[in-house]
Amino acid sequence: MLPFLTQIRLEDVSHEYTELTKKVLQGIENLSRLREEDIEIGATPKEAVYREDKVILYRFKPMVEQPLSIPLLIVYALVNRPYMVDLQEDRSLVANLLKLGLDVYLIDWGYPSRADRWLTLDDYINGYINNCVDFIREKHGLEKINLLGICQGGAFSLCYSSLYPEKVKNLIVMVAPVDFNMPNTLLNMRGGCTLGAEALDVDLMVKSLGNIPGDFLNLEFLMLKPQQLGIQKYLDFPEVMTSEDKLLNFMRMEKWIFDSPDQAGEAYRQFMKDFYQENKLIKGEVMLGDKRVDLKNVRMPVLNLYAEKDHLVDPESSKALEKYVGTEDYTVRSFPVGHIGMYVSGKVQRDLPPTIVDWLKARM
Incomplete structure (x- = not known):
C-alpha cells in the first residue's frame, strides 16, 4: 500500500467531500440566480460623441458640477x-477619476474585421487618435488636452506625443512598454526580442492569417501563467461560487479575458517587428507614415505609472522611459501589484486616481 494512503482517514475524506458538496450546491444556487445583466461591465454612464469606421470616442458623464477645464483622453x-x-x-478607474473632478474621454477601437486587414499603426496613431484629439480640442476650444495611455496604448500615446507635442498638455502612461529588449520576460521573448523572426515569424503569420485572431493572442497571454490562469482559478471556483460578490467578480473578469478582438494584420506586423523585435521606439527609428518618432520630442510633463509585479510589461521596460523622453518634468510612481491589479486592486483604486488627479491639478 502506498504510504500516503495510510495517513488519510475515512472520516477526513467524508468531511471534505461533504463540505465540497455544500459549496457546489450553494454555488449552483447562486449561479441559478445570476442574469446576464448582473455581469454588466462598463456601467459608468457615457455618450458616443465621435465615430470613425469601427472606432468610437466616448465621453463619460461628469460627476461634479465643474470638472477640470482640460479633459483627459484614455487610449x-x-x-x-x-x-x-x-x-x-x-x-472603476474611470468612475474614481470622474468623482475627483476629471472630464474623461475614452477611445473604443471596436472589433476589426477582414475589411480592416490593411490598417497600419499610421492609421491608428496619425489617423484615429489624432482625429479624436482634434475633436476634443475643438469641442472644448483648447489647443492641448491631457492624455492617458494604458499598456500598448501607452506606447501609442508616447508616439503620438512625440509627433504632436503641440496638442498634448500632460502625458500619463500606465503599465506601458518602452524598452522591449527584455529577455527575462516571457512575452518579450515570445515576441522575438532576442531571436527576431526565429522566435516569431510575423510576416508568415500575417500572410497566412490576415488579421491575427483574438483567441490566439488570448491563449498566448494565458500560457504565460498556465498554472495560475489556466488551472488554479478553476480549482478555486467552488469556493468562489459560495459568495455572490466573488462570483460576480469572477464572471466579470472571465468576460473581459475572453472578449478578445482580432488584430488588424498590418498593425500587428509593424508593432511586433518594430517594437518587440527591433526595439525601434527607444532608438528613434519608428516610422508612422512619413513621420519619425523621437521620444526626445516628448517635452510636456510626464507621469509614468507601473506595476511592480507585472508579468506582461516588465517594470524595467516601463522605468526605462526616463532615459529617453525630453521632458524636464518627469514623475514616476509604482504600485505593488501585477498588470491586472492596476485595474482591479482595491488598494490601487484607492491610491491611483488621486495620484493622477493631484498630478494633473498641479500642472493646470
Missing part, C-alpha cells in the same frame, strides 16, 4: 477591451 491597447478601466462600480 487603451488594441488587445482586449477597454472596459477594464470601468470594470464595475467599486472597481
Whole structure:
C-alpha cells in the first residue's frame, strides 16, 4: 500500500467531500440566480460623441458640477477591451477619476474585421487618435488636452506625443512598454526580442492569417501563467461560487479575458517587428507614415505609472522611459501589484486616481 494512503482517514475524506458538496450546491444556487445583466461591465454612464469606421470616442458623464477645464483622453491597447478601466462600480478607474473632478474621454477601437486587414499603426496613431484629439480640442476650444495611455496604448500615446507635442498638455502612461529588449520576460521573448523572426515569424503569420485572431493572442497571454490562469482559478471556483460578490467578480473578469478582438494584420506586423523585435521606439527609428518618432520630442510633463509585479510589461521596460523622453518634468510612481491589479486592486483604486488627479491639478 502506498504510504500516503495510510495517513488519510475515512472520516477526513467524508468531511471534505461533504463540505465540497455544500459549496457546489450553494454555488449552483447562486449561479441559478445570476442574469446576464448582473455581469454588466462598463456601467459608468457615457455618450458616443465621435465615430470613425469601427472606432468610437466616448465621453463619460461628469460627476461634479465643474470638472477640470482640460479633459483627459484614455487610449487603451488594441488587445482586449477597454472596459477594464470601468470594470464595475467599486472597481472603476474611470468612475474614481470622474468623482475627483476629471472630464474623461475614452477611445473604443471596436472589433476589426477582414475589411480592416490593411490598417497600419499610421492609421491608428496619425489617423484615429489624432482625429479624436482634434475633436476634443475643438469641442472644448483648447489647443492641448491631457492624455492617458494604458499598456500598448501607452506606447501609442508616447508616439503620438512625440509627433504632436503641440496638442498634448500632460502625458500619463500606465503599465506601458518602452524598452522591449527584455529577455527575462516571457512575452518579450515570445515576441522575438532576442531571436527576431526565429522566435516569431510575423510576416508568415500575417500572410497566412490576415488579421491575427483574438483567441490566439488570448491563449498566448494565458500560457504565460498556465498554472495560475489556466488551472488554479478553476480549482478555486467552488469556493468562489459560495459568495455572490466573488462570483460576480469572477464572471466579470472571465468576460473581459475572453472578449478578445482580432488584430488588424498590418498593425500587428509593424508593432511586433518594430517594437518587440527591433526595439525601434527607444532608438528613434519608428516610422508612422512619413513621420519619425523621437521620444526626445516628448517635452510636456510626464507621469509614468507601473506595476511592480507585472508579468506582461516588465517594470524595467516601463522605468526605462526616463532615459529617453525630453521632458524636464518627469514623475514616476509604482504600485505593488501585477498588470491586472492596476485595474482591479482595491488598494490601487484607492491610491491611483488621486495620484493622477493631484498630478494633473498641479500642472493646470
